[in-house]
Amino acid sequence: MNVQVAPVEGSVGIRRPALRISSVCKRFGSLIANDDVSFTLEAGQVLALLGENGAGKTTLMNILFGHYVADSGAIEIGGASLSPGSPQAALRAGIGMVHQHFALADNLSVAENIIIGTESLLLPWHRAKAKEKILDIARRYGLALDPDALVRDISVGERQRVEIVKALYRDARILVLDEPTAVLTPQEAEALFATLRILVSNGVAVIFISHKLREVLSVADKIIVMRQGKVVAERRASETSREELAELMVGRKVAFPDRKPVSVGPAVLRLDGIVLRQGGNRPHVLDGVNLEVRQHEILGIAGIAGNGQAALADIACGVLAPSEGLIHLSGDPVRSDPSEFVKRGVARIPEDRHATGLIPDMSVWENVVAERYRSEAFAVAGLQRVGAARKYAELVIAQFDVRGAAPNTSAKQLSGGNMQKLILGRTLLQDPGVIVATQPTRGLDIGAVAYVHRKLLEARDRGAGILLISEDIDELFSLSDRIAVMFRGSLSSPVRTETLSLQELGLRMAGQNSTGGR
Amino acid sequence: MRVERRDFSPLAVRLAAPGVAVLASLLICSSLIKAAGAPVLWAYWTMLVGAVGSLNSVSETLTRATPLIFTGLSVAVAFRARIWNIGAEGQLYAGALATVLVAEEGGRIAAVVPHWALPIVAAGAAFALGAALLLGPVVLKVKLGVDEVVTTLLSNFVMLLFVSYLLDGPFKDPMSMGWPQTPPVDATVSLRHLLGGTARLHAGFLFALLGAALLWLFNVRSVWGYEMRAVGLSLNGARFAGMPVTSVLLRVAVLSGGIAGIAGFNEIAGVKGYLTLDMSPGFGYSGIVVAMLAQLHPVGVVISAVFVAAIFVGADAMSRAVAVPNYIADVIVSVSLLTMLVAMMLTRYMIRHE
Numbered sequence: 001m002n003v004q005v006a007p008v009e010g011s012v013g014i015r016r017p018a019l020r021i022s023s024v025c026k027r028f029g030s031l032i033a034n035d036d037v038s039f040t041l042e043a044g045q046v047l048a049l050l051g052e053n054g055a056g057k058t059t060l061m062n063i064l065f066g067h068y069v070a071d072s073g074a075i076e077i078g079g080a081s082l083s084p085g086s087p088q089a090a091l092r093a094g095i096g097m098v099h100q101h102f103a104l105a106d107n108l109s110v111a112e113n114i115i116i117g118t119e120s121l122l123l124p125w126h127r128a129k130a131k132e133k134i135l136d137i138a139r140r141y142g143l144a145l146d147p148d149a150l151v152r153d154i155s156v157g158e159r160q161r162v163e164i165v166k167a168l169y170r171d172a173r174i175l176v177l178d179e180p181t182a183v184l185t186p187q188e189a190e191a192l193f194a195t196l197r198i199l200v201s202n203g204v205a206v207i208f209i210s211h212k213l214r215e216v217l218s219v220a221d222k223i224i225v226m227r228q229g230k231v232v233a234e235r236r237a238s239e240t241s242r243e244e245l246a247e248l249m250v251g252r253k254v255a256f257p258d259r260k261p262v263s264v265g266p267a268v269l270r271l272d273g274i275v276l277r278q279g280g281n282r283p284h285v286l287d288g289v290n291l292e293v294r295q296h297e298i299l300g301i302a303g304i305a306g307n308g309q310a311a312l313a314d315i316a317c318g319v320l321a322p323s324e325g326l327i328h329l330s331g332d333p334v335r336s337d338p339s340e341f342v343k344r345g346v347a348r349i350p351e352d353r354h355a356t357g358l359i360p361d362m363s364v365w366e367n368v369v370a371e372r373y374r375s376e377a378f379a380v381a382g383l384q385r386v387g388a389a390r391k392y393a394e395l396v397i398a399q400f401d402v403r404g405a406a407p408n409t410s411a412k413q414l415s416g417g418n419m420q421k422l423i424l425g426r427t428l429l430q431d432p433g434v435i436v437a438t439q440p441t442r443g444l445d446i447g448a449v450a451y452v453h454r455k456l457l458e459a460r461d462r463g464a465g466i467l468l469i470s471e472d473i474d475e476l477f478s479l480s481d482r483i484a485v486m487f488r489g490s491l492s493s494p495v496r497t498e499t500l501s502l503q504e505l506g507l508r509m510a511g512q513n514s515t516g517g518r
Numbered sequence: 519m520r521v522e523r524r525d526f527s528p529l530a531v532r533l534a535a536p537g538v539a540v541l542a543s544l545l546i547c548s549s550l551i552k553a554a555g556a557p558v559l560w561a562y563w564t565m566l567v568g569a570v571g572s573l574n575s576v577s578e579t580l581t582r583a584t585p586l587i588f589t590g591l592s593v594a595v596a597f598r599a600r601i602w603n604i605g606a607e608g609q610l611y612a613g614a615l616a617t618v619l620v621a622e623e624g625g626r627i628a629a630v631v632p633h634w635a636l637p638i639v640a641a642g643a644a645f646a647l648g649a650a651l652l653l654g655p656v657v658l659k660v661k662l663g664v665d666e667v668v669t670t671l672l673s674n675f676v677m678l679l680f681v682s683y684l685l686d687g688p689f690k691d692p693m694s695m696g697w698p699q700t701p702p703v704d705a706t707v708s709l710r711h712l713l714g715g716t717a718r719l720h721a722g723f724l725f726a727l728l729g730a731a732l733l734w735l736f737n738v739r740s741v742w743g744y745e746m747r748a749v750g751l752s753l754n755g756a757r758f759a760g761m762p763v764t765s766v767l768l769r770v771a772v773l774s775g776g777i778a779g780i781a782g783f784n785e786i787a788g789v790k791g792y793l794t795l796d797m798s799p800g801f802g803y804s805g806i807v808v809a810m811l812a813q814l815h816p817v818g819v820v821i822s823a824v825f826v827a828a829i830f831v832g833a834d835a836m837s838r839a840v841a842v843p844n845y846i847a848d849v850i851v852s853v854s855l856l857t858m859l860v861a862m863m864l865t866r867y868m869i870r871h872e
Binding site: 317318319337338339340341342348350355356357358359360361362366370371373374379382383384386 | 739740741742744745747748751752754755756757758759760761
């Protein structure tokens with residue numbers, strides 16, 4: 001109801017903000033998640049909420065949606081105050097949310113997914129009316145959709161459009177998008193931004209949550225930077241820069257490392273015709289992958305999640321044996337055995353720090369030796385050399401600046417960035433010839449990202465060959481010497497980064513090769 | 519009020535938790551004693567005196583604790599590696615059976631090994647047969663993903679029925695006047711009694727203490743112990759690091775089943791002298807309680823085994839003195855397991871007022 005009131009009053013001439021958040025505070029125990037957060041959002045505006053993990057963005061959105069109740073402060077929508085702690089009230093007030101992980105039922109049609117929960121699906125005339133409304137929304141905002149298609153048959157970009165239409169169908173006037181581009185190709189992201197522009201030109205207000213600076217600068221009108229629960233800056237997108245935003249987010253200057261040209265050496269890691277089958281007649285996970293990583297080189301593997309990168313990473317780490325094909329380290333074939341890989345100087349940085357990289361319930365010293373606990377350095381006559389292991393832990397902590405850690409601290413007490421430093425430290429101190437890094441900076445704050453990037457580049461300059469599997473395109477462009485793209489289990493031939501454009505990369509990630517495609 | 523996860527549990531809290539849990543369970547059970555019409559404090563006093571009031575009762579409590587230490591260690595070893603061994607009861611009987619077999623063939627074995635080594639041979643055989651009984655389910659688990667809770671639980675009944683068949687058939691003592699039991703084992707495989715007179719405490723108790731200490735050192739200092747802990751805490755992490763996960767799990771099976779088998783040897787060679795079907799009043803199942811009360815720590819197992827044994831021995835005395843049924847022991851032990859689980863949860867979480 002409030003929503004319909006707003007434009008009428010707005011027409012009198014006082015431009016009321018669509019959303020006003022005033023002095024919102026929220027504590028969890030000793031943690032202050034939101035500290036006196038205030039800002040306004042006007043209709044027809046894209047507001048980017050920028051901040052690192054733990055800056056308080058999610059808490060704030062949960063308060064907006066009534067999942068949490070703020071300790072103090074108020075939220076007004078279209079001039080009327082929003083009753084706290086009630087998701088129903090938030091929906092009625094016209095707040096719509098598109099989550100990072102979509103909440104769609106695969107086996108229902110697009111239209112059914114959109115109207116689910118609003119009215120009965122059983123009555124055919126409801127259905128027809130609903131479909132008409134969906135098509136009307138789709139036309140008005142330029143969101144191409146087939147209401148009768150099954151959700152399981154449509155692409156990720158289309159699913160996101162379904163989520164947006166779902167919110168608009170519920171008359172959302174304020175649309176919140178949480179990290180919406182994480183799963184999109186560059187082209188799909190561009191299409192999303194175009195959609196957002198149409199939405200705002202129709203008077204919808206958008207809150208865009210992200211930590212990707214490039215996107216935020218290109219899509220937002222107003223940027224709110226949060227750090228440690230506080231709003232630390234408010235900028236117009238036209239008046240700020242990537243460097244300034246990074247500094248605001250972290251609270252200090254962040255030096256992004258540069259990649260200096262180095263001449264490459266011989267191949268240190270080679271995969272030949274790697275095939276990974278899965279049961280039945282389902283398509284191969286990996287379908288004849290060949291690649292070569294040379295000394296002094298970072299080979300980036302791009303691709304949308306789920307195209308076989310995880311399997312490729314496991315195979316390159318020795319954790320998984322391919323159904324067919326050979327792995328060579330410095331020219332010698334090697335059997336798939338993690339400890340064999342480690343012995344031959346492969347440093348492995350896995351995708352999931354918590355579940356695979358570390359054993360969180362074990363101590364720091366037990367974790368730094370986890371890959372080499374049987375080596376002479378750390379074991380004698382079946383007993384562990386605890387003293388040596390502790391010393392090594394101290395070395396890793398000191399050399400890789402692992403904060404808040406002592407050899408006996410349990411690894412789960414470390415922050416994500418410090419866990420990653422621990423993993424980097426334990427393997428990079430061995431001066432590895434090959435590094436296999438999978439999503440090495442996912443979920444890390446910018447300072448830690450820069451640190452990881454610097455360490456990888458240092459290793460490359462020292463002569464390591466690095467296989468970098470990542471879904472972060474900025475990361476791939478800033479680190480890789482060559483980039484290859486995974487699509488449905490196949491790997492394109494690598495291209496020198498300097499000669500690759502973002503558009504070209506996006507097309508390849510979507511499976512369309514510029515030289516004909518598949 | 520909200521429940522929050524603690525970042526880490528202070529050592530003092532972790533050490534205090536079992537004591538608080540036991541006190542809470544005694545408090546809860548006092549209502550039952552009250553309901554049975556006995557004065558609570560007096561009842562607990564007779565229980566305490568019954569359990570540790572004299573040399574004889576201490577001996578009885580420790581004798582009762584000995585098999586519980588073994589089965590508790592067996593369960594703790596397995597649970598640490600996330601193998602849910604519910605089959606210690608069957609493995610105990612397997613060990614007892616092996617002991618009887620060795621005793622039966624004592625003459626022939628003594629021709630090969632010196633006489634004093636016979637108990638060692640019997641213990642070794644008990645270990646092997648117990649280990650074999652757990653190895654089957656664990657192989658099925660790692661190769662085919664068969665749930666070991668089901669297979670180990672069922673292996674208890676298989677073993678018990680097999681022993682029952684033997685006791686009524688080929689192993690039946692012709693001199694037992696029809697009772698289903700084996701002939702008494704030869705004194706050569708028996709364990710020495712430690713105290714004079716009628717006290718039953720035997721050398722097996724010392725071996726149990728030694729076993730617990732060794733296992734503790736094994737856990738924290740040996741490469742194999744490290745692997746077992748790693749596999750239990752994070753299977754994926756251990757696999758990624760390159761640990762031989764399958765053989766680690768098989769080793770755990772051998773160790774856990776073997777220790778439970780030793781419990782069977784201990785009862786035959788130290789206490790009973792012959793095998794019957796009621797030899798164990800559920801030592802294998804109580805081992806689970808003992809291990810959980812001990813938070814799977816070997817030294818804790820010794821303490822909790824003595825506690826559980828004292829409750830049972832003390833409850834017998836109490837039932838004689840104040841006419842509270844000795845089933846109260848089962849209730850106290852069960853309730854203390856529940857309060858222990860709550861206490862363990864509270865060491866990891868805290869409750870906060872808003």
